[in-house]
Amino acid sequence: xxDLALNIAASGLxxxxxxxxxxxxxxxxxNTAGYVSESAQLTANxxxxxxxxxxxxxxxxxxxxxxxxxxxxxLQSQGVLAQTTALQQILQGAxxxxxxxxSAGISADLSSFWQSWDAISQDPSNAAPRTEVVDQAENLxxxxxxxxxxxxxxxxxxxxxxxxxxxxxNTELAQVANLNQKITTTEGSGAPANSLIDQRNQILGQLAxxxxxxxxxxxxxxxxxxxxxVTLVQGSWxxxxxxxxxxxxxxxxxxxxxxxxxxxxxxxxxxxAAVNQYLPGYQSQLDEAADDLASTVNTQLAxxxxxxxxxxxxxxxxxxxxxxxxxxxxxxxxxxxxxxxSSTGALPDATNNGANAQAMAELxxxxxxxxxxxxxxxxxxxxxxxxxxNQVQAQTSVANAATxxxxxxxxxxxxxxxxxxxxYQQAFQASAKLVSTVDTMMQALIQAS
Amino acid sequence: MTDVMxxxxxxxxxxxxxxxxxxxxxxxxxxxxxxxxxxxxxxxxNQPSDNPAGTADLLQxxxxxxxxxxxxxxxxDGSGWLSLGNSTMNQIMSALQQAQQTVLSVTGASLASEPxxxxxxxxxxxxxxxxxxxxxxTTYGGQAIFAGTGNVSQAxxxxxxxxxxxxxxxxxxxxxxxxxxxxxxxxIFGSGSTGLLGSTxxxxxxxxxxQTGTPASLAQVQGADAQALxxxxxxxxxxxxxxxxxYQRMQAFAEQATNTEQVLQGQVSGIxxxxxxxxxxELTEAQNTYQSALWATSQLSxxxxxxxxx
Numbered sequence: 001x002x003d004l005a006l007n008i009a010a011s012g013l014x015x016x017x018x019x020x021x022x023x024x025x026x027x028x029x030x031n032t033a034g035y036v037s038e039s040a041q042l043t044a045n046x047x048x049x050x051x052x053x054x055x056x057x058x059x060x061x062x063x064x065x066x067x068x069x070x071x072x073x074x075l076q077s078q079g080v081l082a083q084t085t086a087l088q089q090i091l092q093g094a095x096x097x098x099x100x101x102x103s104a105g106i107s108a109d110l111s112s113f114w115q116s117w118d119a120i121s122q123d124p125s126n127a128a129p130r131t132e133v134v135d136q137a138e139n140l141x142x143x144x145x146x147x148x149x150x151x152x153x154x155x156x157x158x159x160x161x162x163x164x165x166x167x168x169x170n171t172e173l174a175q176v177a178n179l180n181q182k183i184t185t186t187e188g189s190g191a192p193a194n195s196l197i198d199q200r201n202q203i204l205g206q207l208a209x210x211x212x213x214x215x216x217x218x219x220x221x222x223x224x225x226x227x228x229x230v231t232l233v234q235g236s237w238x239x240x241x242x243x244x245x246x247x248x249x250x251x252x253x254x255x256x257x258x259x260x261x262x263x264x265x266x267x268x269x270x271x272x273a274a275v276n277q278y279l280p281g282y283q284s285q286l287d288e289a290a291d292d293l294a295s296t297v298n299t300q301l302a303x304x305x306x307x308x309x310x311x312x313x314x315x316x317x318x319x320x321x322x323x324x325x326x327x328x329x330x331x332x333x334x335x336x337x338x339x340x341x342s343s344t345g346a347l348p349d350a351t352n353n354g355a356n357a358q359a360m361a362e363l364x365x366x367x368x369x370x371x372x373x374x375x376x377x378x379x380x381x382x383x384x385x386x387x388x389x390n391q392v393q394a395q396t397s398v399a400n401a402a403t404x405x406x407x408x409x410x411x412x413x414x415x416x417x418x419x420x421x422x423x424y425q426q427a428f429q430a431s432a433k434l435v436s437t438v439d440t441m442m443q444a445l446i447q448a449s
Numbered sequence: 450m451t452d453v454m455x456x457x458x459x460x461x462x463x464x465x466x467x468x469x470x471x472x473x474x475x476x477x478x479x480x481x482x483x484x485x486x487x488x489x490x491x492x493x494x495n496q497p498s499d500n501p502a503g504t505a506d507l508l509q510x511x512x513x514x515x516x517x518x519x520x521x522x523x524x525x526d527g528s529g530w531l532s533l534g535n536s537t538m539n540q541i542m543s544a545l546q547q548a549q550q551t552v553l554s555v556t557g558a559s560l561a562s563e564p565x566x567x568x569x570x571x572x573x574x575x576x577x578x579x580x581x582x583x584x585x586x587t588t589y590g591g592q593a594i595f596a597g598t599g600n601v602s603q604a605x606x607x608x609x610x611x612x613x614x615x616x617x618x619x620x621x622x623x624x625x626x627x628x629x630x631x632x633x634x635x636x637i638f639g640s641g642s643t644g645l646l647g648s649t650x651x652x653x654x655x656x657x658x659x660q661t662g663t664p665a666s667l668a669q670v671q672g673a674d675a676q677a678l679x680x681x682x683x684x685x686x687x688x689x690x691x692x693x694x695x696y697q698r699m700q701a702f703a704e705q706a707t708n709t710e711q712v713l714q715g716q717v718s719g720i721x722x723x724x725x726x727x728x729x730x731e732l733t734e735a736q737n738t739y740q741s742a743l744w745a746t747s748q749l750s751x752x753x754x755x756x757x758x759x
Contacts, residue, residue, distance in 0.1 A: 030463060094494055101507045101721070111515035118519050118621065123590060125601045284535050343736060348599035349614040358621050371512055379505035382497025389498060393476075400472055402464045402558050411462035418754040 004053065004437045011056030012431035015042055018059045020425045023417050031411040034202030036064040037412045038194060052295030064194055068217060071201070073210040074402040075215070079265030081399040082209040084391045086270030090158050091385045094282055097150040100378050106143045107378070110293075112362035114141055120341050121361070125414065130145070130336035133357075136319055137297075137328045141192045144290045148323035151286065155247050155279045158271050162250065165268045166241050169211045172203050173225060175236035179203070180222040184236075187221050211241070211252075228262035230254050240423025278384065285377040287322040293370035294318035294326065296363055304340035304356030309347050312340025312356070358390045360405050470746045477739040484732040487723045494721050498539055503720050510720070514713045517706050520622050524703035527620035530589050530630035531696040537587045537594070538689035544584065545682050548577045552655065552675050564662055571659035571704075578652040582609055585634050585646065595634035604634035608647030609653070612637045622702035629695060637688045638681075645685075651677040 019040040029035040040062050045055035099105050113136040177202040183315035186193040200223055206226060207213035215233070216224045232239045232254060240255040250272055252261040263269040298316035305311055315338050320327045331337050343355035363369055382404035486495055497504040511569035546559040551573055585595050596604035599614020606612050614635050615744045638645040645651055656675045 092498075095498060098497070100497055101492075101494055101504055103509065107511065108515075111512050115515055115519040116521055122523070122619070122620070123592065124590070124598075256499065342598070344598075348612070349597065349616060351599050351614065352596070352601045352618070353557045353598035353614070354618065355598070356629070358619070361516075361519065361623070364512055364622060365509070371508075375505045375508045378497050378508060379501050382499075382501030382504050385496075385498035386501055396476075400468065403468065406463075407462050407465045407468075411464050413462045415754045418758060422758075 004055075006113075006435060008054070008056035009431045009438065011045065011058060012434070013428060014099045015040075015057045016424045016428040016431065018062070020421065020428070023064055023421045023424065026412045026417050027414065029073075030414060033206060034198050035412070036066050036194075036198060036410045038062050062192060062194070064197065065410055067406065068318070068424040070402070070406040070409055072214065074399070074406040075205060075264065075426065076212075077395070077399040077402040078205065079208040079212040081392070081395045082267045083212065083265050083273075084388060084395050086161070086267035087273055088270075088385075088388045088392050090154060090274040091278060091381075092149065093157075094279065095153050095381055097147050097387050098378060098381065106140070106147065106374055107291075107371070108354055109136070109140055109143050110374065111364065114361050117357045117361040120339065121358035124341050124354035125338060125352050125356070130339050130341075133317075133339060134333055134336050135326065138333070138429040140293065141318075141326050141328055144286065144293075144323040144326050147286055148283065148290075151279060151283050152324075155275065155283070158275045158276070158279065159250060161248065162268055162271045162275065163243055165210050165266075165271065166243055166252065169207060169268075171215075171238050172207050172236040173232050173240070175203050175222060176199055176200060176207070176225055176233045177236050179321050180233070181236040183221055193221070204349065205277055209268060210266050211261075211268045212263060214266060227252075228255070230259055230261045232261075246275075246277055248276045248280045282321075282381060285373065285380065287324075289377060290323040290326045291321055291374040292368065292373045294320070296366060297360065300356065300360045300363060301340045303343075303359075305342045305345035305350050305353075306338055306340050307342060307353070308338075309342075309345040309350045310338075311345060312329055315340055364405070454532050463488050465749075470742065472745065473742045474739070475679055477735065477742050481732065481735040481739055484728055487728050488725065488732065491723050493723050500720075507623060507717065507720055510717050514710065514717065516624075517710045517713060521703055521706035521710065523620040524622045524628075524699055524706055527622065527630045528696065529700045530594055530704060531692060531699055532691050533587065533589050534594050534631040535689070535696055538585055538637075538685070538692055541581060541584050541685060542682075542689060544577050544580050545678075546686060548574060548652065548655075549675075549682065551577070552678060553672060555659070555670050567659050567662045571656050574652060574656045574659065577607070578646060578656070581638075581652070582607070585638060595637065597633035597716060598745055605638075605646055608642075608648050609650065610642065611638070611640035611644060620699070622699065623705065626702070627698050628699055628702065630699075631692055631695065632688055637685055639684075646679045651681055705752065 019042065022038045022040045026037045029037075041392060042057055043060045045058055047054050100107055102108065113133075116129065116133045116136045120133060123129055156239050179196055183193040183200070203216045204213065204223065204225065209213075210225050214226050216226065218224060218235075222235045223233070224231055224235075225238075232241070233235045239257070241261065242253050242255050243250060244253050245251055252263060252268065252272075253259065254261055263272055293442075294316070297318055301312040301315060301317055303312065308313070315332065316329055317332055317339065318326060319329050339357070341355075341357040342350040342353035343359070344350050344353060365371055453699055458646065487493055494500050494503055494507060551570055555570065582605050585605045587594055588602065591602070593602055593604045593613065596602075596613030597615060597617050600612050604611065604613040604630060611634055615633065615635075617629045617632050619629045622628050634640075635644070639647070639650070643650055651674060655678070658670045658674060680705045
């Protein structure tokens with residue numbers, strides 16, 4: 001009798017202690033990223049004697065409280081959040097290029113430029129207002145060039161960010177493949193690989209943030225990593241991502257297969273959208289505004305004449321194309337008399353005539369003019385920044401909710417663990433009490449005999 | 450704060466609670482910063498994304514506002530020209546009236562016997578003519594106001610020939626509206642040698658007739674010359690009236706531009722100005738929320754079963 005009871009009590013002491021170990025592990029890892037809480041699975045040992053009393057308790061396994069569905073959900077929503085956040089950062093940078101509405105923006109400078117033409121018409125033979133027009137024109141040219149240059153810098157930075165993200169992702173892909181191999185080996189030897197799996201989950205989280213990777217656990221315990229349907233990790237094999245193209249056509253390619261990787265989540269997706277779509281769009285709208293400025297002003301000048309009756313057709317104020325290529329005609333800078341301010345070439349009426357300059361000032365809101373084009377650029381940019389701001393806000397709630405759901409299953413709830421700790425403690429004490437009781441019983445038997 | 454108590458299904462681990470608090474603190478701080486920027490700048494729109502459509506409207510309104518201010522400046526400049534033009538026309542009228550007086554003083558043939566007096570009258574007429582040529586060359590800021598667009602500094606040469614252009618300059622005072630700042634000298638005095646100021650014009654003719662001093666030439670002064678002079682005076686006074694009307698018109702446009710400017714200013718502040726009462730109330734609310742979130746964060750470490758287990 002005593003033998004069996006002591007054995008059962010001993011198995012209880014063992015099992016409760018193992019369970020207590022898991023509590024301890026959980027509590028110490030409560031703040032570890034990617035840690036999945038564990039619990040000891042206890043089971044009754046099959047019967048040891050003829051009456052079927054049983055043979056105590058044992059720990060079958062220490063399992064992770066993983067929920068793959070919630071984990072995938074959380075990863076995907078984190079990936080989309082990373083995408084919108086990356087795009088938001090770049091678009092806000094683009095918005096900062098244009099200090100509108102304000103007195104320092106291109107819009108205000110366009111206004112001053114148009115108004116300066118009326119000053120010529122008030123005193124056509126005076127050099128001062130002509131020089132003022134040239135100054136305003138040079139001011140606009142430098143505005144356009146600066147904005148174009150800053151957009152260009154943003155484009156370069158965004159491309160560098162993509163390259164950076166890809167470099168990180170390549171390291172992480174190799175790490176996942178490496179861990180897959182270790183997990184197979186560890187589990188093959190019969191030992192649990194929980195901590196390796198935690199580590200792999202943590203890297204998968206980084207991959208989801210980076211390139212929107214999705215992980216699929218295979219029956220053999222390894223993890224396949226896909227991005228946009230292209231498999232990049234399978235078992236212990238991993239592929240390398242390379243980038244190709246530039247502004248407007250940058251994309252990711254899987255090196256082994258040469259397949260283009262579609263990106264729909266992760267910060268790379270946001271950066272690529274900026275590189276291929278948003279930034280080239282702003283740049284081309286800015287170029288159009290600059291071209292509209294040149295053509296509007298030059299066309300009006302071509303209809304005019306200088307004070308000596310020379311046609312303005314060969315005397316454009318602006319030269320070059322695009323915001324970066326815009327410049328002020330050097331011969332007009334050298335001699336502002338060449339501004340074709342007169343509406344007639346007939347002498348003497350052209351001598352002190354500013355009617356063409358007067359007509360120029362009225363072009364400030366002409367349909368298809370630079371002001372209209374620039375305003376539409378600003379409205380477009382503002383709407384897109386506003387939209388991405390809203391997306392980030394909404395996606396933050398989605399991602400937070402998904403993480404909360406996952407944490408409530410996989411995370412460590414301190415109160416929960418405390419209650420379980422008390423339970424195991426009491427069970428341990430009960431088993432210990434049993435040992436001493438059996439001992440007392442045996443003593444009584446020995447003394448009586 | 451999002452509703453933490455509402456969804457009972459979730460078990461709140463300390464990590465979840467900490468993450469939620471961090472996220473709330475961040476979003477509260479952001480909304481507080483936005484409201485503070487609106488208050489400190491006085492503008493509701495500080496960047497295009499604050500209100501994209503409003504920003505586009507604002508850019509258009511600001512451009513229209515700058516243009517309207519330029520219309521007002523143009524009208525003020527035009528008023529300056531016309532005001533000088535009007536006072537010059539008054540001086541021209543009084544010089545011409547003086548000439549008419551002189552012609553009237555040549556009564557009867559008796560003067561024919563007093564050549565000294567006739568020479569005096571001729572000299573007087575001659576100086577009136579040069580005075581008129583001077584007045585016709587009046588300049589505003591270095592520009593001859595009766596020379597049209599054809600000459601910067603003078604409308605008539607010393608011989609009284611018109612050397613200006615065929616049209617007067619204009620000022621843009623409203624969208625698509627140009628008002629002429631005065632008129633050209635040839636409209637007032639005529640041009641060439643036969644014009645009022647010309648070498649064979651009425652004034653020169655009167656001088657010549659007075660110098661001739663014969664009864665026939667004096668009769669010429671009283672007759673044909675006096676008639677020609679009064680028709681020239683009628684022409685000048687018609688132009689003076691026209692210029693007075695232009696001045697009134699220019700003043701009216703200046704006033705209109707100022708009114709438009711005020712309307713546009715009103716629209717700009719309607720879109721862009723911070724409603725201080727509303728925004729400060731919102732800011733107070735945001736500060737309260739932020740403080741609650743901070744308080745909740747400070748309580749984070751206290752609530753756990755750990756504290757109650759000896």
